[in-house]
Amino acid sequence: MRVKHGNVICVIRWGLIELRAGKVTIYCIDPSTFVLNPLIPELDEFQRISNEQRERYNTAEELCLTSCWPMTRIDV
Numbered sequence: 001m002r003v004k005h006g007n008v009i010c011v012i013r014w015g016l017i018e019l020r021a022g023k024v025t026i027y028c029i030d031p032s033t034f035v036l037n038p039l040i041p042e043l044d045e046f047q048r049i050s051n052e053q054r055e056r057y058n059t060a061e062e063l064c065l066t067s068c069w070p071m072t073r074i075d076v
Contacts, residue, residue, distance in 0.1 A: 010034070010035070010036055011033070011034075011035045011036075011038050011040075012033065012034050013033035013034075013035075015027070
């Protein structure tokens, strides 16, 4: 397991891909992947941002509220 800066990152991927009338739509429904500290380039950037935010905020709850992104529907 790869751990940097004392952080463990858990990536949970949701997705349902639907093809209807020639149009592909991706919905976020149930978890399809669960990975701890994946080897993806975005993780290093997330770690850097996470460390900077930890220095700025007083509590874990405050940090979580500023780091959470809304679920979205993506049309391809």
